[in-house]
Amino acid sequence: MSSYRPLHDGWTLTSHDLAATPATVPGCVHTDLLAAGLIDDPYLDDNEDRLAWIGRTEWTYRTTFTWSPDEHERTDLVCEGLDTVATLTLNGIRLASTANQHRSYRFPVRHLLRDGDNELTVHFGSAYAYAEERRAALGERPGAYDEPYPFIRKMACNFGWDWGPALVTAGIWRPIGLESWSRARLAEVRPLAHADGTVDVHVRVERSTEEPLALTAEIAGVTVEARLDGRATVIPLRVPDPELWWPRGYGDQPLYDLAVRLGDDEWHGKIGFRSVELDREAFGLKVNGVPVFVKGVNWIPDDCFPTRITRDRLAERFGQATAAGVNLLRVWGGGRYESDDFYDLADELGLLVWQDFPFACAAYPEEEPFRSEVEAEAREHVSRLAPHPSLVLWCGNNENLEGHADWGWQDELEHRSWGAGFYHDLLPSIVAELDPARPYWPGSPYSGTPDAPPNDPASGTIHIWDVWNREDYTRYAAYRPRFVAEFGFQGPPAYATLRRASSDEPLTPDSSHQKAIDGRAKLLRGLGAHLPQPETFDDWHYYTQLNQARAMAFGVERFRSLMPYCMGTIVWQLNDCWPVTSWSAVDGDARRKPLWYALRRAYADRLLTVQDGELAVVNGIAEPWSGELHLIRHSLTGEPLAKEVVAVHAAPRSVVRVALPQSVAIPDDPARELLTARLDHSRTLVCYAEDTAMAFPPAAYDAHVERSSGGYRVIVTALGVLRELAIFPDRLDPDASVDDQLVTLLPGESAVFHVTTARELDTRALTSFPVLRCVNEVRP
Template sequence: MIYRFAFLLFAGLCFLGCKKQDKTVSITDIHDSWQFKETAAKDWNTASIPATVHSNLLENQMIDDPFVGDNEFKLQWISEKDWEYKTTFEADASLRSKKHIELHFDGLDTYASVYLNDSLILEADNAFRRWKKDVKKILRDKNSLRIVFKNATEIEEVEKAKLYYELPEGNRVFSRKPQFHYGWDWGPKFITSGISGPVQLKAWDDLKVEDIFIRQEKMDNERALLTAEIELTADESKTVTVEVKVNGDAVSSHEMQLRKGRSDYRIPFEIEDPQWWWTHNLGDPYLYDIQVNIFDSRALYASKTIRKGLRTIELVTQEEEGKKAFYFKLNGVPVFMKGANYIPQNSFQDRVKKEDYERLLSDAVKSNMNMLRVWGGGIYEKDIFYDLCDEKGILLWQDFMFACAMYPGDEAFLQNVKEEAIDNIKRLRNHSSIALWCGNNENSEGWARWGWQAGKSEEQKERIWGHYQAVFNGILPEQVKRLTDDIPYWESSPKYGRGDERYISEGDAHDWWVWHDAYPFEHFEENVPRFMSEFGFQGFPSYKAIKYVTQSDSIDISGKNFVSHQKHSRGFQLIREYMERDFPVPDTDEDYVYVSQLLQAYGIGKGIEAQRRAMPYCMGSLYWQLNDCWPVVSWSGIDGLGEWKALQYTAKHAFEDLLLSSRLQQDTLEINLVNDALSGLKGDLKLSLIDFEGKELWKTEMPAEVGANESKLVYRFPLSVIGTDRKEVALKVDFNGKERVFYFVKPKELGLKRGKIERQIQKKESGYEIVLTSDTLQKDVFLYTDTEGHFEDNFFDLLPGTEKRIQFSTQADLNEKDLHLKTLNKIIDSQ
């Protein structure tokens, strides 16, 4: 790789060989010796931070596990109280001798009064912002720090009383804190408070780097033109040299005249023959290490390294062939986005550790996802989340934190939102994974068609909508445009609600006719939008999660301990209604949980494949939802304990870059090849009609091809070929070694027979290999065990006379008697 030097000066050469004295900002963590209590109580209790009050209470064994049984309802008193935290810390003379000392809070949830040495120094009112305060004048050798958290409910009532009309949906709209804390149709109600981020003292002398943004100006295969935008605070005017290194090699050295106070500076540089950042399925998510050093004479004042991927991202929404498009171009290439909606991983964010982020985002990659949508009712995630998405090649549709409501628009609220946007855009804008900033989740759809306008005067409606416009067509897009290098902004997801006929032809869509309106799964095949950013169906969590919730060794889904973990009012009813349509309804709770997962995977699988077959008309499939914040019956593919449901395995196969897909159209089964790769494919298409004992009844073979980034209909199989009952046969299709089996009737109608499955378990370095064979078709084979680990594949069809090898990753010992399996054959045959 060749680097070009821009503005190379003699002074810059000197600094490469000179000894550099580090005079960067001194950072002191204040994380020890914290205590907390209810404000009205006398006794203090030990506290770890960052944490919520709920987590600290649990650590002190003062409450039962909030996720077990119906404990959620027993713990609502916590959010009705005021709480306070305190600690003491030392600041020695060398620290206090620094010219500038600030106290920083990376998260205060939410209404917090901060006292340092009994002086009120800060009043915070936004859980999404970072707060700081100059404390040099009041800092001592020994210091006391106290933070009082006012319960959100009381403040929300005060704010509500200021309005002469009511805002949908409830008092949560007045607090800038995670909206899912107030309960959702998949989540519990835990209105938390606490110190949600690190607490640090930052001290420095003459110069402080406030922020560095690597702006990508222009890029092609020959060179990337970039600018380091540096925000500095200096005590005096002086001349410094700014050096930029890329992967350790200096590419720019620029003499710069600093001004006293806070100022912005621009340092251009370039990289020749740049490596492009791609999603993991299309190439290498290559990241450069870009280091910015600031020197004064022979001293190093500041140094910061930013990991940056070079790529172009564009949201195409203009009219094409008489219709408005909606798709992303990555590095100039239209890319079909495959993935899911992401919510916070835990109701109590402090319980989410680095390994949890690593595991979940690795699961997304294993599932062949190239985009996640960070939903607007959750949080702006921790830095590690975005770091890992950069590294793993996952693009992010990033919502601002507004969901399913209308919000106030007074001057204080709007200023708070503006500061929140600035904080988070600046924090995240160097991340290559950010593909889109979206204003909100379903706010405009709710206003248009959810009855929110009922009973309001025209003046009130105009005022509420004006406040909406001020935030989502004013503040937010203005800050995205000002602070990023042309990252797209989208006002609201979806563009049009499903009550508007344009939902299928413009913008992104949320399709909830399936589930909420009980439409059949075939609706997904008949109504494909330009980009599906939300659609879903519930499934039960794993046996492990159910046992955890109920604290029982058996599976019980009818007792109150488990029923309280179904948050949709019609959830159980809808699952059964759909199951009766398409699947056999089992008699036992254990089998019912298994079939509910098959049902969820079956329905969402239809949607994913329909959307991929429709490429390029449709260019995205993001189902609701990837994960859970606790163990619950929900729309997730991965449950609250991290276990993969059948949906996640189905998504993994449905999102592969090469997909063999079918659709039954009257008397014909249409076969599509869908190819997301950047090069075309040619090969032999082999089709054979088999019965469930493996007998071949018909076959054909022909050459076939599919272009790069293309979906192509390659074969129409006439059902007249089937000479026997459609319930007894399947079509096996093979293209270049990739195989799929397609059926002609619903799962409940299949003529499946019981048969014995032979199995062998072989120890491997990273776990075990499980080998399965059978003389008859085994439908939806589900492997499960109490041993901690992960099955590489599951809920699969085992063809007669073939060998299926499954890898089970585990650090534990697995005995054959501890490995269990279920098949749909047994359930159908027993009925």
């Protein structure tokens, strides 16, 4: 019988000038120092900069535990995650040194254990010092930031990004413990399931005996026994008439319990039966033979300190994604391989997962020890994640192929290695060996062949960053891409998030963390002719949040209207790791920004959008969409000036374009008219001119507030047109939220907002500036 004993108690943390301080394992130095009251919160004010010394300091974790000899032959120290440059010592004897946050480790230690007290120390060298030493030895490599992250196998964004702080961590960040066993143990179970119900269960064992071993695999009442004479085997299973696993919006997500037993050592997991194919020319995913339009978001690490990311926190974030209509998460290459909870939740919810290998925005050395470390981590995680039906794509890197081709790297490299051998050779060979039914793509952006321009819209995946960096968001209309894997536009976090993160009085646009180069100027420049230039903080906050929402809705609608030529959009980005102005839809304190509400509309199953003088009817579900399309040109007083009714039929999962009749396509006075299009319960509203050129009347409305279960109902009735009506209840209660945002009402129309809060709110404040906002508001 095997046994496992966690070693999570009694740890202390020391450094050259810090006496022994209680430490939490799993954890990291920053969270330990914060818990001890020795540092301020790194996420607030300018504390990030003042705490940079932590990443350049050496740290030692130490614990004492008791142990007594048992009946087992072997005892291993199992380290699931060490961050990063670690030297382990047991009872004064050096066990090993490691330098890879992305790997787990197992060390035989029975010969070093004592009956009674035992001392385990884990000394962490500075990740900066290690990376800089390797850089000096191997030669500089170009990258997006002047940081040495390519020279250490560690979460790259720990060193800072254009949305994240430089908080270079160290610590025992995943469980650590002793496992004792005899004769044999299950070292790896790698089930490969297929849509026809077959499962090839690859089993690898570690053994201390050469006697034959009995293995058993069981699923859905089907049991197969096997005899193992060596150290690896494959157990074939077949489930008759399996229920297929589907992405959300395409079917159900049935999961099957699989158990593998070797004596009393057991492995349990859930698998799903499905097929996945990648159209490598056009770049499109098929699941179970059905093309899937990807409505995706990019995922970054949800916290700089991973032990704070619980399953409940992931479930909340995934719930925010699915409620916005998302069906795919792209795990971005500057982060990490995510936790088992991440992929388990994706399986259960039908969220597809695109997994980047952790390489991003830099040239990476291929010399030793990096090549062996990359191979070890890739083998571990490809095997670990193989059972998950949600995982549909392995991708070699983020933007490194583009960087080498287009960012001037070749001159800087002077023929030094930069990662090509990883992306085109090592990683695809590992995937082909261990996970052959799942597609691999060398990087993103990538056009399908090494000699093609990586960011060519005509094939493969593209990233669009001229918008935001240089161009107005209307430039999205000039693109006709096959698949957009990154595009984004910035906006500040929620007011309550910004208020918590900054001690400024009063708040100003400079109060928000801003990591992007020239980010504050780009926010204002991005308003363009769309919205007025703000004169106050409150205007800056509302206008820039609104502009972010509009920009991304504009892009998503454009690309969805191109289906099936374009088969996917992955918005940059769903989440944040701290309170910051960024491209996220959900801010660092988990509050939904206006972008989230706009994304929910743009990712709705059925969408009406005006594109190139036509009305695109986007039907994203398996039933046809037929009916009468009502097109009305209105005056700003609500009077119908022209009306057309057109019969439309959109087949399942298709787009139909309807030319706008001249009577509604061309206004008499663009500044005083707008267009509505309605089909069943879907409506879109388009102004003929930018808001700054519209002759909107001063906002007039009746607002009524009544208590409801869990908060308040706010009923707003427009007496004149109300442009982009929004309520921000977190200004009154940081825990309050609202179910909708950015609603344009014509005269006589009403909207009902449900505000969730446990507090008594000032109802007058709830319906007044700056909580209730619209573009054409009248200031107090």
